[in-house]
Amino acid sequence: MKKINLSNPHIEALEPYMSARRIGGKGEVWLNANELPFPRQPMSLDASDFHRYPDEGPDLVQVAYAVYAGLQPDQVLALRGADEAIDLLLRAYCESGKDSIVISSPTYGMYQVCADIQNADVIDVPLQEDYQLDVPGILAQEGVKLVFICNPNNPTGNSFNREDILTILRFFEGKALVVIDEAYIEFCPEESLVSEMKNFENLVVVRTMSKAFGLAGVHVGYLLASEAVMTIMRKVSAPYPLADPCAQITLQSLNENAIQLMNKQVNQISQIRDSFCAALADIPDVTNVVPSETNFVLVFFSNNEMAWQALIEAGVVARRIPHLRLAEAIRFTIGTTEEMAIVIQVLNRLS
Ligand SMILES: Cc1ncc(COP(=O)(O)O)c(C=O)c1O
Structure with a gap:
């Protein structure tokens, strides 16, 4: 052989x-x-449409995420977990062998892995002694495409100074996307940057249902972004991003109760x-x-x-x-x- x-x-x-x-x-x-x-408590599933491919979007899930996040449905992309959002951002914005991203270690490991898969360079601007962002260090990386900020940060558990994040967003306006990973935001909702989406076209927020919502086994998440970013992200998103059972469970998990x-x-x-x-x-x-x-x-x-x-x-x-x-x-x-x-x-x- x-x-x-x-x-x-x-x-x-x-x-x-x-x-x-x-x-x-x-x-x-x-x-x-x-x-x-x-x-989790038992949930009901309607299997009557399982012989068909699921809806694109699906619209109802995008609406439910949008209502929950306080945005419009066209600012939402429903995905298979926050990890898929990280992967798609790398693929859509980083040219293989040419572009680079910034991370601030110690932080979530998938930014590095997705960059490695895409053959994008990773510039690590480590967190300071107190685990806050090294803002001058990050601003010195002018040519990068994506700046990943995990807020609150995994594995340190702290959130970052809001003013620091805003400084980074302002500096990279028109130059790079600033991706805020809000996987744990339900534990400190006041730290969310979603309210800044109206001010920054380059702000992208990544969220998951795997943590506070207790749906790790269903593995669903979403991305929130401006129209300009969304147009690009929809081009790289796979057809039928959510399996019908996952969409049903997500919808049931986002009702008021x-x-x-x-x-x-x-x-x-x-x-x-x-x-x-x-x-x-x-x-x-x-x-x-x-x-x-x-x-x-x-x-x-x-x-x-x-x-x-x-x-x-x-x-x-x-x-x-x-x-x-x-x-x-x-x-x-x-x-x-x-x-x-x-x-x-x-x-x-x-x-
Ligand atoms: C910071 C952070 N982002 C993203 C993820 C991945 O989330 P998901 O389960 O939605 O892929 C995790 C999972 O541990 C995480 O800690």
Whole structure:
């Protein structure tokens, strides 16, 4: 049999994204993917149209997202998760082997992976000591096409100074798109940049239903953008972007009652997070807890490996982030009160 060796050289060299599921793990307490810990109630599905391709859009889902976000339906693109939005932005705006993007690490890993797939260059302007944006460093990157800002940021959990983001948006007007990834925005809605969409054609917002809405298993998300960006994005979006069952579930998850339930669960998680952080403050091996506005917390240890092994033995699956500055850190998704009590128990036994 003749061997094939046909793939793009830059794809051969690619480091794929290591999702929580790919990394895997063993245990009963799953705190590694920033999911909601509450199981969903049964939902009804109408299968009568399953023999047909779904509607483009679909219109009803775009309207529901628009109402929820406070925008017009033509400013919304429904997609298969926020990850698809990130991928499409790279493909639509970055010429392979020529264009570049800015990221501020440590941040969400898919910006780098999607850039690598597109063979776009990644310029990292690292976050400052306090995990805020290095604004002069970002403004120095004038020739880039996309500036990714994860707000609030994964994995640090903090949000960025609004004035800094506005300065970046103003500077890159007419030059580059500023993509605000609002995957965790329901946990700090006052930080959203959506109200600025009327002022900036270059502002793009990426959102997901995988986090606060508890729909990671359905994997749906959306992109919010100006007409100019939307015209381009619709050209690269796949036909039938949403499977009919996913569209039905999304619609049911955006009605008034469902949004109320989401807000209740967000409050619950925020309370559990604050109690968890308070308990961490009394643990001698914990050296730093980054104040979080999300459903996860980044915790630094005097001996990360010891804490990690103890967690594994207790069946707790958390997340270590492959970044030099986070070598001593573990990121914990906020689970139920009982789950976080188990983590505290394990960490209390460390020394
Ligand atoms: C910051 C950020 N953006 C996007 C995503 C991906 O979201 P989705 O599940 O909608 O693809 C994640 C998932 O962890 C994330 O943390």
